[in-house]
Amino acid sequence: MRRVICLGSYQGNDALAWQLADALEQGVEQRGDVEVLRCASPAQMLGLCAGTTALMVIDATLNLPPGCVRSVSEAELVERPGCSSHGVDLLTVLGVARALGDLPPQCVILGLGVDDGAPEQLVQRFLPAVLAELEKI
Numbered sequence: 001m002r003r004v005i006c007l008g009s010y011q012g013n014d015a016l017a018w019q020l021a022d023a024l025e026q027g028v029e030q031r032g033d034v035e036v037l038r039c040a041s042p043a044q045m046l047g048l049c050a051g052t053t054a055l056m057v058i059d060a061t062l063n064l065p066p067g068c069v070r071s072v073s074e075a076e077l078v079e080r081p082g083c084s085s086h087g088v089d090l091l092t093v094l095g096v097a098r099a100l101g102d103l104p105p106q107c108v109i110l111g112l113g114v115d116d117g118a119p120e121q122l123v124q125r126f127l128p129a130v131l132a133e134l135e136k137i
Helices: 012-028 042-048 074-079 090-099 119-135
Strands: 002-007 034-039 054-061 069-071 106-113
Touching: 002 012, 002 042, 012 034, 012 054, 012 106, 012 119, 034 042, 042 090, 054 119, 069 119, 074 090, 106 119
Parallel strands: 002 034, 002 054, 054 106
Antiparallel strands: 069 106
């Protein structure tokens, strides 16, 4: 089972990840091998990393051009400390999950470039690229 975790909330730019989760659920519902979850904080992810063959973490960011979908490496997260607005940063959670043996061998972090526009307008633009990345894991 592959797992997609969308980091966000119902507010502002962070709403994008959860709206994308809704669209992803519709896009993969017939497959049965993908689980889509929503988390308001990376800290909530810790118990969700185990028991899956592959993990994709999706997070909206102002550090990418608007409309961009890009795989972000852990090394890039190291270069941008404190880039999370969710309390505990993603890099720390991934490190703890790895130390516990709970991080699956395939883990992809996707950054979604956002701006001050309406997140719902970007969802349909992002969906094909996210589904293509999901096929790779």
